[in-house]
Amino acid sequence: MELEAGALVAGGDALGRMPSGKVVFIEGALPGETIEVELTDLRRDYAKAIATRVISASTNRVTPSCPHVADRCGGCQWQHLALGAQYEAKVRIAIESLVRIGRVAVNDDLVMRAASGGRLPGAGYRTTVRLAFDAHGRPGFRERSTNRVVPVGECLVAHPRLHRAIAAITSRPGSDVEVTLRCSAATEVVGAVVHGDERSVRGLEAVDVLGDDARLVETVHGTDLVVSMGSFFQSGVAAADLLVDAVCLLAGPEALSGTFGQVVDAYGGVGLFAATIVPTHVPVTLIESNPRAVADARVNLASRRATIIESTVEAWNAQPAGLVIADPARTGLGAAGVAVLAATRAPVIVLVSCDAAAGARDVRLLSDAGYELDDLLVLDLFPHTNHLEMVTRLCRINASDESRPVTRFFEGLAPPAA
Known part of the structure; x- marks a missing residue:
C-alpha cells in the first residue's frame, strides 16, 4: 500500500491516512514522504504500519549511524531523521x-x-542502559513493541565507558534476567544491577561495583552528587x-x-x-x-x-x-x-x-x-x-x-x- 506521511506524533510514528480515511501510524516514515507500507495492526478507529520502501524521501532523512537500527533495535526510533529536525519535531x-x-x-x-x-549531541550521551539477553545469552536491547532481543556489541548512544561492560556481559541461555549498567562520567566507575538470578549472569568482572546500594559519584554544575545504583538519575x-x-x-x-x-x-x-x-x-x-x-x-x-x-x-x-x-x-x-x-x-x-x-x-x-x-x-x-x-x-x-x-x-x- 502506498501512503503519504504527515506529521510525527508523540509515539514517534508519522501520521497517514488510508484511502478509506482511517488514520495510520507509520513506523519509519517522515513528514512529506511517499512510502510503501505494510499494515501490522488494524483496529476499528486506526491502523499501524511499517514503512517498507521510501518512494519519495524527505530532505531530513539521513542514513542511521548505528547498524543495529536495521535489525530493528528499539532503543532509537529516529536515527533516520536529522538531529535538528528531531528537535523541531519535539518542540x-x-x-x-x-x-x-x-x-x-x-x-x-x-x-x-x-x-x-x-x-x-547524538552519540555517547547515555550513562545508564538496561540490557536484555537473547535465547543464546547475548546482550542487547528489545525490538520495538516486541520482546525479541536484538544483540548488540556496542551502542551508539551509550557512554564509551559502558562499551566494555556491554560487550563482556552475557547470560546463561534461556535465563530470564536483565542488567542495568550505569557509569559515572566524572570517575568512570561502572556499576551494575542484576534483575533476576545473578548466578545466571557472566562477565560481571567488567564492572566495578554491584547492587542497588552501590554508590557512584557524579558531577553536575560543579557539584559532586552521590547516586546509588537503585536511585533514579x-x-x-x-x-x-x-x-x-x-x-x-x-x-x-x-x-x-x-x-x-x-x-x-x-x-x-x-x-x-x-x-x-x-x-x-x-x-x-x-x-x-x-x-x-x-x-x-x-x-x-x-x-x-x-x-x-x-x-x-x-x-x-x-x-x-x-x-x-x-x-x-x-x-x-x-x-x-x-x-x-x-x-x-x-x-x-x-x-x-x-x-x-x-x-x-x-x-x-x-x-x-x-x-x-x-x-x-x-x-x-x-x-x-x-x-x-x-x-x-x-x-x-x-x-x-x-x-x-x-x-x-x-x-x-x-x-x-x-
Whole structure:
C-alpha cells in the first residue's frame, strides 16, 4: 500500500491516512514522504504500519549511524531523521500538546522561546542502559513493541565507558534476567544491577561495583552528587546539566534566592536541583518516596538548610513556599499532586515533564488551580528517540508583581551565587 506521511506524533510514528480515511501510524516514515507500507495492526478507529520502501524521501532523512537500527533495535526510533529536525519535531509535539490538552493560547514568541531549550549531541550521551539477553545469552536491547532481543556489541548512544561492560556481559541461555549498567562520567566507575538470578549472569568482572546500594559519584554544575545504583538519575550527566540549566533559568534568581519563601523540591530524587542551584543559605524542603534516593539526598544536602521528607508528594502536608520545583514520573502530577503543590501558594512553580501529554494535562490542572503558563523550554535529552523533556514555568495569578520572575531565556543560564 502506498501512503503519504504527515506529521510525527508523540509515539514517534508519522501520521497517514488510508484511502478509506482511517488514520495510520507509520513506523519509519517522515513528514512529506511517499512510502510503501505494510499494515501490522488494524483496529476499528486506526491502523499501524511499517514503512517498507521510501518512494519519495524527505530532505531530513539521513542514513542511521548505528547498524543495529536495521535489525530493528528499539532503543532509537529516529536515527533516520536529522538531529535538528528531531528537535523541531519535539518542540512541535510539546506545543501541540499544550494547545490541545493544556488549552493554552500559544503565540509565536512562546514557540520561539520553547525552541531555545537545547539538545544533546547524538552519540555517547547515555550513562545508564538496561540490557536484555537473547535465547543464546547475548546482550542487547528489545525490538520495538516486541520482546525479541536484538544483540548488540556496542551502542551508539551509550557512554564509551559502558562499551566494555556491554560487550563482556552475557547470560546463561534461556535465563530470564536483565542488567542495568550505569557509569559515572566524572570517575568512570561502572556499576551494575542484576534483575533476576545473578548466578545466571557472566562477565560481571567488567564492572566495578554491584547492587542497588552501590554508590557512584557524579558531577553536575560543579557539584559532586552521590547516586546509588537503585536511585533514579537522568540518562547522563550532560542531560542533567542541561536540565538543571533550564530549571535554574525558569525559576529565576529572585525565587531561588529565597526572596519569596522556602524552596520545595518535589519528587526531588537524590537532590539534583536542591544541591546544584539552590543557594546554601536558602531553606529547602525535598520530598522523595524512594528510600535509596532519600539516603543519597541526605548526603548531597548535608551542608545545606535542607529538610528531607521520605514521602509521596501526594501524602505531604503542604507548607507555604516561594518556589516549587516538581519533576514527577512520566505519568505527571495528576489531580492529587497538583492539589498539594497549589496548596503551597508558591508564586512560582517550575514543572519538569518527560511526557508531553501528561505535562499538558498538569498545566491545565494547575491553570484550574489558579496558575498560568508563563514560559516554556523544550529539551532533547534523548537524541534519536521520540522522548522529550518539557520545562514549564507557571505563576500564581493573584501573586504580587514583585513575586513574579522577570528572568527570560536570553539572559543566559548561569545559576545564582551560593
